[in-house]
Amino acid sequence: MRTASSTRTHTRAATRGARSASGCCAAILVLLVAAAPTRAAQLTYFAAFACGTMIGMLAVSFSLAGLVRVASGQGAKWATALHLGSAVASVVVGVVLAGRVVGGLGLG
Secondary structure, three states: OOOHHHHHHHHHHHHHHHHHHHHHHHHHHHHHHHHOOOHHHHHHHHHHHHHHHHHHHHHHHHHHHHHHHHHHHHOHHHHHHHHHHHHHHHHHHHHHHHHHHHHHHOOO
């Protein structure tokens, strides 16, 4: 059963994630559009990137929400473990990708 405070917490987390993701995606999108040779190519890149990003985020969100819903039926500890596990996995992937970028630039 959800309480008002848990709903606010989930809403706050989702809002924070959306702001963070949109900032990162905007920077990548600006670079893609700037590299396109024509207006048509710029619009095509923009549309493809926007649709792909939305579909990908939606798929991840739905899969994680489904897992958490199933786990919450098993108990709060399972839901907490999934939340923490997804957070740790996200940080690990970010650090690995950052390491690859820095390594590729010859800075590390």
